[in-house]
Amino acid sequence: MLRVAALSRIEVYRRAGVSVRLVLGGGVLSLLILACALVSLSLGPVGIPVSHVASVILALLGIDGGEFSRTEQLVIEQIRLPRIVVGAAVGMALGVSGATMQGLFRNPMADPGIIGVSAGGAVGAVAAIALGATGLFFLALPTFAFVGAISATFLVYGIAAVGGHFSMATLLLAGVAVNAFLGAIVSAIIILLPDNEALREILFWLAGGLDSRSWEHVRISVPLIFGGAAVITLMARDLNLLTLGDDEARSMGVRVGYMRTVLMTAAALATGAAVAVSGTIAFVGLVTPHILRLVLGPDHRVLIPMSAIGGAIFVVVADTFARTVIQPAEFRVGVLTAFVGAPFFILLLIKNKRQAYSL
Amino acid sequence: MQNRRPPAIDAQELFFKVEAKTLLDGVDLHADHGRMVGLIGPNGAGKSTFLRAISGVLRLQGGSIHLDGRDMQSLTSREVAADMAIVPQILPYTHGFTVMELVLMGRYPHLGRFQIEGKEDARIAWDAMRLTETEQFSDRRLDTLSGGERQRVIVSRALAQLPRILLLDEPTANLDVLQQLKVLGLVRELVDEGLTAIAAIHDLTLAARFCDRLVLLSEGRVLAAGQPNEILTTDRIAAAFGVEAAVYRDPNTGSLAISLIGPAEAHKPKANGRSACV
Numbered sequence: 001m002l003r004v005a006a007l008s009r010i011e012v013y014r015r016a017g018v019s020v021r022l023v024l025g026g027g028v029l030s031l032l033i034l035a036c037a038l039v040s041l042s043l044g045p046v047g048i049p050v051s052h053v054a055s056v057i058l059a060l061l062g063i064d065g066g067e068f069s070r071t072e073q074l075v076i077e078q079i080r081l082p083r084i085v086v087g088a089a090v091g092m093a094l095g096v097s098g099a100t101m102q103g104l105f106r107n108p109m110a111d112p113g114i115i116g117v118s119a120g121g122a123v124g125a126v127a128a129i130a131l132g133a134t135g136l137f138f139l140a141l142p143t144f145a146f147v148g149a150i151s152a153t154f155l156v157y158g159i160a161a162v163g164g165h166f167s168m169a170t171l172l173l174a175g176v177a178v179n180a181f182l183g184a185i186v187s188a189i190i191i192l193l194p195d196n197e198a199l200r201e202i203l204f205w206l207a208g209g210l211d212s213r214s215w216e217h218v219r220i221s222v223p224l225i226f227g228g229a230a231v232i233t234l235m236a237r238d239l240n241l242l243t244l245g246d247d248e249a250r251s252m253g254v255r256v257g258y259m260r261t262v263l264m265t266a267a268a269l270a271t272g273a274a275v276a277v278s279g280t281i282a283f284v285g286l287v288t289p290h291i292l293r294l295v296l297g298p299d300h301r302v303l304i305p306m307s308a309i310g311g312a313i314f315v316v317v318a319d320t321f322a323r324t325v326i327q328p329a330e331f332r333v334g335v336l337t338a339f340v341g342a343p344f345f346i347l348l349l350i351k352n353k354r355q356a357y358s359l
Numbered sequence: 360m361q362n363r364r365p366p367a368i369d370a371q372e373l374f375f376k377v378e379a380k381t382l383l384d385g386v387d388l389h390a391d392h393g394r395m396v397g398l399i400g401p402n403g404a405g406k407s408t409f410l411r412a413i414s415g416v417l418r419l420q421g422g423s424i425h426l427d428g429r430d431m432q433s434l435t436s437r438e439v440a441a442d443m444a445i446v447p448q449i450l451p452y453t454h455g456f457t458v459m460e461l462v463l464m465g466r467y468p469h470l471g472r473f474q475i476e477g478k479e480d481a482r483i484a485w486d487a488m489r490l491t492e493t494e495q496f497s498d499r500r501l502d503t504l505s506g507g508e509r510q511r512v513i514v515s516r517a518l519a520q521l522p523r524i525l526l527l528d529e530p531t532a533n534l535d536v537l538q539q540l541k542v543l544g545l546v547r548e549l550v551d552e553g554l555t556a557i558a559a560i561h562d563l564t565l566a567a568r569f570c571d572r573l574v575l576l577s578e579g580r581v582l583a584a585g586q587p588n589e590i591l592t593t594d595r596i597a598a599a600f601g602v603e604a605a606v607y608r609d610p611n612t613g614s615l616a617i618s619l620i621g622p623a624e625a626h627k628p629k630a631n632g633r634s635a636c637v
Binding site: 103243255 | 447464
């Protein structure tokens with residue numbers, strides 16, 4: 001039916017297409033995250049030369065390399081490395097979920113918290129601290145936060161699905177309402193709490209932090225985050241079509257309801273796991289996909305995996321600053337991401353406005 | 360019976376309502392292979408709803424649709440999309456995708472779950488863009504194009520699905536007169552090569568000229584269906600649209616032409632200040 005066309009022109013486009021952008025972008029960002037991690041491992045109250053850091057990592061992988069001291073090995077293995085791995089995983093979850101939500105909501109202002117995950121996690125964590133439940137068992141705090149995060153998401157999703165007719169507009173509004181309600185619960189608990197020590201703990205949690213994260217935290221969060229990110233990556237093409245609208249996607253053969261449920265569940269589980277081990281870290285999920293979309297385009301087959309690495313870089317770098325700038329004290333990484341992320345984002349908005357492009 | 364090919368689309372007794380409003384009230388339509396069927400009727404007659412219904416987007420409350428003799432209920436949305444494409448009236452938000460990316464999305468129903476578009480898909484997309492003369496925009500973002508350019512890109516995407524049935528909802532609404540003729544001419548050409556098309560068209564003259572059959576809808580019902588010269592009569596146009604019209608054969612195009620004279624007597628607004636000003 002259709003005639004044969006000039007192949008050369010397409011070749012050029014295809015080469016700059018999905019696979020090339022994946023390999024180039026993935027290569028650059030992977031090198032960047034490795035470099036950031038190495039530098040981050042070397043910085044801290046105990047300064048460790050990067051060469052020693054590399055030797056410790058190689059030794060961990062079973063390769064005999066250069067020299068390092070026992071202390072250096074302990075600091076890296078037990079303190080800095082798990083913290084960085086948790087940070088990278090959290091950034092990955094936020095980046096991927098942010099890109100997913102922006103696609104599903106057809107709105108570049110969406111972030112992972114839009115479906116109540118962060119606020120739910122906050123209520124879970126705050127309740128655990130206020131009730132003194134944090135000492136009940138090891139990792140009680142992340143468990144409470146995770147349960148809160150997932151329950152809130154189910155509540156928001158349930159509201160949008162009431163009556164069998166699902167609506168993204170209702171989902172958005174339900175998210176706003178539930179977020180406000182859960183925020184009020186947190187405020188109420190803070191006001192009513194007599195215990196100053198618990199209050200401090202709550203405020204710390206709400207500001208998001210990665211201090212004293214252990215391999216246990218890695219173990220509970222990484223499987224969910226990697227699983228969620230993998231599922232979303234595999235459904236990236238469906239997400240592309242969903243951004244055009246439900247009718248559009250359906251008329252091109254997408255099982256809209258099923259895909260949306262799977263994508264949202266995967267994003268909620270990943271974000272829930274991230275919130276559980278880090279508290280609420282602002283702005284990563286909003287800004288990371290935004291910047292990457294400017295460079296790599298909106299195709300989610302590229303954007304989702306790149307947002308994973310990009311988010312990881314963002315959190316690892318921010319956390320490195322958080323724990324080194326005001327030594328020996330520590331800044332909260334969640335405060336820092338918003339502190340740096342927000343002005344940067346505003347600059348980006350202004351610049352784009354001038355180019356008469358809308359994201 | 361045995362050797363007769365079932366119609367490309369056979370829709371019977373379609374019924375759809377939203378709350379108290381009945382949008383489709385027992386609509387029948389059948390379209391044979393290689394035919395172009397025009398849907399005409401006033402605003403709110405149910406043309407778009409009907410197209411959405413046969414594209415499988417709506418959940419109908421009654422009636423049946425058969426594609427090529429197969430009950431649509433038994434087909435997955437993917438199987439339907441591999442056979443049938445729809446050109447929607449509006450595509451308000453496109454997430455910053457470029458023209459090429461968007462047209463390539465038309466390949467979705469033909470690709471495996473984890474398959475990336477290959478050379479063949481790129482070739483099909485490129486050919487589809489050439490047919491609507493949109494290939495010069497291939498690297499542009501859709502939201503930087505004019506309404507008419509976008510409309511043609513969406514037609515390309517539908518063609519990249521390589522459908523056997525093409526549904527078009529007001530495909531000429533955003534186009535200038537030249538592009539109207541080009542787009543409808545393209546569809547007509549593809550129909551002559553075997554495609555089946557159903558198009559909602561506001562312009563009665565264009566509908567008469569490009570379609571083999573016309574279906575006149577009004578308030579969710581079929582008022583009349585048949586060849587353009589059977590359907591487009593002065594009386595029917597007055598009844599369905601409330602417009603007094605002259606229908607004649609245009610010697611320049613050789614097909615029916617409809618001149619819209621003014622609101623029909625029964626529908627004419629009473630003389631008042633406003634009409635006096637005009």
